[in-house]
Amino acid sequence: MAISGTLLSRLKDSSLVREEMLVGGSWREEGASGKRVEVQNPSTGDLLASLPSAGLEDVRIAVDLAKVAQKKWASRSAKERAAVMRKFYDLVVANSEDLAVILTSEMGKPLAEARGEVAYGASYIEWFGEEAKRVYGDTIPGHQADKRLLVLKQPVGVVAAIAPWNFPSAMVARKVAPALASGCAIIFKPAAETPLSALALAILAERAGVPGGLFSVLPTQDARMFGEEVCSNPTVKKLTFTGSTEVGRILMAQGAQKIMKLSLELGGNAPFIVFDDADLDEAVEGAMLSKFRNAGQTCVCANRLYVQSGIYDRFVRKLAERVSALKVSDGFEDGATIGPLINGEAVAKLHSHIDDAVNRGATVVVGGTRDPRGGTFVQPTLLSGATKEMKVAREETFAPLAPVFKFETADEVIELANDTEFGLAAYFYANDLRNVWKVTEALEYGMVGVNTGLISTEVAPFGGVKQSGFGREGSKYGLDDFLSMKYVCMGGIPA
Numbered sequence: 001m002a003i004s005g006t007l008l009s010r011l012k013d014s015s016l017v018r019e020e021m022l023v024g025g026s027w028r029e030e031g032a033s034g035k036r037v038e039v040q041n042p043s044t045g046d047l048l049a050s051l052p053s054a055g056l057e058d059v060r061i062a063v064d065l066a067k068v069a070q071k072k073w074a075s076r077s078a079k080e081r082a083a084v085m086r087k088f089y090d091l092v093v094a095n096s097e098d099l100a101v102i103l104t105s106e107m108g109k110p111l112a113e114a115r116g117e118v119a120y121g122a123s124y125i126e127w128f129g130e131e132a133k134r135v136y137g138d139t140i141p142g143h144q145a146d147k148r149l150l151v152l153k154q155p156v157g158v159v160a161a162i163a164p165w166n167f168p169s170a171m172v173a174r175k176v177a178p179a180l181a182s183g184c185a186i187i188f189k190p191a192a193e194t195p196l197s198a199l200a201l202a203i204l205a206e207r208a209g210v211p212g213g214l215f216s217v218l219p220t221q222d223a224r225m226f227g228e229e230v231c232s233n234p235t236v237k238k239l240t241f242t243g244s245t246e247v248g249r250i251l252m253a254q255g256a257q258k259i260m261k262l263s264l265e266l267g268g269n270a271p272f273i274v275f276d277d278a279d280l281d282e283a284v285e286g287a288m289l290s291k292f293r294n295a296g297q298t299c300v301c302a303n304r305l306y307v308q309s310g311i312y313d314r315f316v317r318k319l320a321e322r323v324s325a326l327k328v329s330d331g332f333e334d335g336a337t338i339g340p341l342i343n344g345e346a347v348a349k350l351h352s353h354i355d356d357a358v359n360r361g362a363t364v365v366v367g368g369t370r371d372p373r374g375g376t377f378v379q380p381t382l383l384s385g386a387t388k389e390m391k392v393a394r395e396e397t398f399a400p401l402a403p404v405f406k407f408e409t410a411d412e413v414i415e416l417a418n419d420t421e422f423g424l425a426a427y428f429y430a431n432d433l434r435n436v437w438k439v440t441e442a443l444e445y446g447m448v449g450v451n452t453g454l455i456s457t458e459v460a461p462f463g464g465v466k467q468s469g470f471g472r473e474g475s476k477y478g479l480d481d482f483l484s485m486k487y488v489c490m491g492g493i494p495a
């Protein structure tokens with residue numbers, strides 16, 4: 001067992017990578033499962049580190065110690081909690097270059113994007129640290145003269161979190177920050193592909209003074225065991241999950257046994273609509289951002305591009321120029337814009353969507369064939385002539401594939417855009433104010449970007465509707481998911 005020399009040589013502070021897990025305040029070299037989580041660089045296939053794989057006993061210990069730590073943490077003033085979180089934020093900023101290097105190494109995204117992700121994640125720690133001081137309750141005018149009615153907001157207690165591999169750093173911050181701010185403890189399971197970023201953040205949290213036991217990080221190969229345990233263990237009061245709708249459904253069914261509080265951020269199938277009156281250059285820019293960020297591997301990436309007939313040909317031409325200029329390479333190479341996909345299944349899915357679309361009549365405008373680099377590198381691809389019968393219309397590709405559909409009227413495109421079980425993000429470009437309102441209100445999505453391809457920020461409530469889940473991350477609404485409401489009725493108060 002040895003941490004990759006290449007990774008260590010790129011770091012200023014090599015102690016940010018540990019081949020251990022953090023269980024209830026103790027760093028452990030071995031897990032109860034006796035197995036290992038091997039972390040690879042998806043660009044080179046090199047082994048980066050070999051971590052202990054948490055077993056059931058580790059999860060149980062982490063949960064028990066979280067319960068003790070949570071009680072103490074919740075009894076501290078909001079101001080004290082906010083001060084610790086400020087230190088945590090400052091340390092993340094101070095170590096952001098190392099965090100970005102760790103992220104690119106384990107996930108593959110270009111270093112410039114990794115830097116952006118670390119800053120994005122840090123912003124949640126800053127925001128929620130500040131919000132910790134504003135967890136207000138309420139007073140309600142009594143219904144009887146001797147009554148006083150109050151609403152208290154209290155931390156839910158011990159929270160479990162399950163995060164995906166596509167944002168190994170920001171997803172940690174987005175779940176841990178509201179938990180800590182509201183006075184909860186958190187047991188965090190990072191994706192087995194990308195646990196190093198979560199562990200590095202836990203090291204910084206510890207240095208900032210986050211008490212032992214409050215934030216455990218349990219990488220494991222046995223995701224099923226983790227899910228079953230946190231959904232059945234009575235001490236765990238809430239689960240926050242980001243991942244597929246399929247797994248979200250299983251967790252929801254398991255959590256139903258104890259009526260568990262849940263936040264689920266699940267799959268998407270985002271429409272990106274361009275009306276004839278849109279600013280063409282801005283729409284192309286927005287499409288690039290929305291579609292090709294993280295090589296198309298985000299839940300809010302545009303999946304279906306609908307372009308009105310009057311602007312269709314010009315849009316496809318301009319988008320083709322931009323897609324052809326993307327640079328596919330190792331995330332550490334200068335100017336890289338598209339890194340490798342996370343694994344072979346992701347590559348196979350992309351090609352099955354391209355093949356299906358081409359067999360059903362789509363035209364390949366850019367890309368479309370296997371990438372000469374091999375491995376999990378793929379060519380960014382633009383297809384024109386997409387239709388609703390194709391897989392790309394129904395399934396989330398999660399890769400750099402932009403299928404462009406043609407439409408005629410607003411009513412037609414609203415129907416097409418809503419014709420999916422998903423409801424996470426939608427985007428459209430238009431200038432007629434009446435149309436803007438009509439379309440915004442008609443789209444059945446939890447988030448709508450109007451004349452922008454980038455909607456993610458810590459100050460806004462990120463989340464979906466329909467089978468994209470429920471619960472919000474970020475903004476003042478994001479704290480509610482970690483708080484319980486207690487209504488207090490005080491009677492017998494003399495006149």
Ligand code: SIN
Binds near residue numbers: 166299456
């Ligand atoms: C996600 O893919 O789930 C997160 C994307 C984002 O935060 O913008």
